[in-house]
Amino acid sequence: MEKAQLGRPRAFDAEVALEKAMLAFWERGYEGASLAGLTEAMGISRKSMYAAFGNKEQLFRKALERYTEGPGAYVTRALQAPTAREVATVFLAGSVLANTRPGCPAGCLGVQGALAAGETGRVARDITAEWRAEGQVLLRDRFQRAAQEGDLPAGADPDLIARYVMTIANGIAVQAAGGAACEDLQRVADAALRNWPPA
Numbered sequence: 001m002e003k004a005q006l007g008r009p010r011a012f013d014a015e016v017a018l019e020k021a022m023l024a025f026w027e028r029g030y031e032g033a034s035l036a037g038l039t040e041a042m043g044i045s046r047k048s049m050y051a052a053f054g055n056k057e058q059l060f061r062k063a064l065e066r067y068t069e070g071p072g073a074y075v076t077r078a079l080q081a082p083t084a085r086e087v088a089t090v091f092l093a094g095s096v097l098a099n100t101r102p103g104c105p106a107g108c109l110g111v112q113g114a115l116a117a118g119e120t121g122r123v124a125r126d127i128t129a130e131w132r133a134e135g136q137v138l139l140r141d142r143f144q145r146a147a148q149e150g151d152l153p154a155g156a157d158p159d160l161i162a163r164y165v166m167t168i169a170n171g172i173a174v175q176a177a178g179g180a181a182c183e184d185l186q187r188v189a190d191a192a193l194r195n196w197p198p199a
Contacts, residue, residue: 014052017042021053022063022070027105030060030113030124057123060113064131067109071098075135084146085196088165091139092189095169099176100185107177111170136166156197168192
């Protein structure tokens with residue numbers, strides 16, 4: 001005799017629902033995306049959301065992971081570039097494209113998701129600050145390797161270079177959210193790279 005199945009199978013695709021949650025957070029920010037708005041965007045009930053993803057904070061974390069693996073995947077590609085300058089070039093070009101992606105909200109989920117947050121958004125503000133800091137550490141570590149390999153000039157500061165590149169990328173995100181065009185933002189990225197440490 002077969003054992004009775006525990007619970008019913010999900011009546012929705014969790015990956016599709018998470019993608020929709022990511023877009024809702026990206027467009028509205030953490031505080032702007034209410035539970036009612038999230039569940040409506042995801043096409044599921046609040047009960048189903050809690051069962052599949054946990055509370056709003058847990059859902060936001062999963063949405064940010066989804067963003068990192070999807071629109072934010074340019075970071076991983078950039079870190080694999082053969083030279084430090086190419087890392088910065090691919091990183092900034094990826095930032096421009098991710099922030100001005102057709103069919104997606106303008107800007108960056110990890111930058112705008114919780115910049116202007118009240119008390120209820122403090123958790124999301126901390127999550128996104130940590131996310132941005134992790135990206136900067138990845139860049140710094142890659143630039144330290146470049147310095148050790150002689151790919152950066154003696155005396156170059158990998159931490160400062162990583163902070164510089166990340167600051168430009170974050171500025172690109174804010175400008176994109178304000179309506180700046182992809183071409184204009186790429187010109188900004190190109191201009192930033194003209195300040196690259198000379199060999």
